[in-house]
Amino acid sequence: IAKRQGRNTWQWYRGNGQQVTAEEVLLRHDLYTALRSEQFVLYYQPIVEANSGRVRGYEALIRWYHPERGMISPGVFIPLAEQTGQIIPLGGWVLRRACQDATRLLAESDEPATMAVNISSLQFRRPGFLEEVERALAESGLAPEQLELEVTESILLEGVEHASELIHRLGTLGVRVALDDFGTGFSSLSYLRDLPVYKVKLDRAFIHDIESNPRNAAIVQGVITMAHHMEMVVVAEGIETREQQQDMIRRGCDLLQGFYFARPAPLIDITGRFPGGPKPL
Ligand code: C2E
Ligand code: MG
Ligand code: MG
Ligand code: MG
Numbered sequence: 001i002a003k004r005q006g007r008n009t010w011q012w013y014r015g016n017g018q019q020v021t022a023e024e025v026l027l028r029h030d031l032y033t034a035l036r037s038e039q040f041v042l043y044y045q046p047i048v049e050a051n052s053g054r055v056r057g058y059e060a061l062i063r064w065y066h067p068e069r070g071m072i073s074p075g076v077f078i079p080l081a082e083q084t085g086q087i088i089p090l091g092g093w094v095l096r097r098a099c100q101d102a103t104r105l106l107a108e109s110d111e112p113a114t115m116a117v118n119i120s121s122l123q124f125r126r127p128g129f130l131e132e133v134e135r136a137l138a139e140s141g142l143a144p145e146q147l148e149l150e151v152t153e154s155i156l157l158e159g160v161e162h163a164s165e166l167i168h169r170l171g172t173l174g175v176r177v178a179l180d181d182f183g184t185g186f187s188s189l190s191y192l193r194d195l196p197v198y199k200v201k202l203d204r205a206f207i208h209d210i211e212s213n214p215r216n217a218a219i220v221q222g223v224i225t226m227a228h229h230m231e232m233v234v235v236a237e238g239i240e241t242r243e244q245q246q247d248m249i250r251r252g253c254d255l256l257q258g259f260y261f262a263r264p265a266p267l268i269d270i271t272g273r274f275p276g277g278p279k280p281l
Contacts, residue, residue: 060117099142112145151178154185180201
């Protein structure tokens with residue numbers, strides 16, 4: 001618990017501007033050996049169809065089991081890995097592992113289901129990314145239609161043409177791209193217009209107070225309506241209560257994800273948890 005508190009304190013400093021703390025330096029250093037010493041684990045969180053509650057896919061979410069500090073959340077170390085460039089080997093590992101696990105997780109599903117993998121914009125914009133995706137699919141045997149890549153608007157740093165073309169080429173392979181955390185950061189409506197994404201993930205910042213904040217509710221409703229007119233699928237993240245679930249069903253959201261349905265969990269837990277799902281390893 002002491003460590004946990006220490007970490008929270010550190011996170012507070014990190015949000016406090018440019019200053020690099022000693023903690024940050026240490027963690028960055030530790031990142032270099034973490035991949036080799038197999039300290040990373042992928043957790044999976046189901047994404048369900050709003051109306052039926054049926055599992056239609058999973059999102060892979062990385063966890064770092066640090067030998068001294070315990071579990072560190074990606075919100076802390078992904079930005080560090082992006083600063084050091086470690087995100088490239090790390091992101092490659094996530095992609096390969098998620099594809100491998102997906103062949104087990106999705107194999108016995110009756111309905112079409114997908115594995116969603118978060119892709120850092122650094123990884124996405126790097127030459128050779130498409131080939132990396134092709135390789136991960138070939139090595140695992142996962143069908144391209146079962147893979148989904150979640151990107152944020154920061155892929156646009158190299159221009160909308162570059163990003164659109166890559167999304168288009170991925171689509172030619174059969175791999176679909178979703179726009180994550182929509183509504184936060186600098187995301188603007190023009191991205192929905194310009195990027196050939198097939199899915200929009202509404203950030204949970206809009207969901208958590210949807211019943212008490214009419215402005216958030218209006219934004220959510222607007223995005224759903226707009227996305228549907230553009231034939232995009234809408235996912236709401238961060239569903240924690242039955243009220244939020246009901247609200248999002250009423251608003252016509254297609255897919256839901258959140259602690260109300262299930263927390264992210266390691267593969268072994270999930271394969272044991274869902275009846276009719278794949279056999280435990
Ligand atoms: P994200 O892609 O938007 O992922 C959703 C986050 O919301 C996850 O946090 C998930 O655990 C959390 N979440 C899901 N349902 C609920 C809920 O009902 N309530 C609340 N409060 N939270 C919920 P997590 O796992 O800590 O990941 C944080 C972020 O780190 C992700 O946000 C993503 O941007 C990044 N990330 C995670 N794994 C990877 C990865 O493998 N590669 C890259 N590049 N980024 C990753
Ligand atoms: Mg995501
Ligand atoms: Mg998100
Ligand atoms: Mg997020």
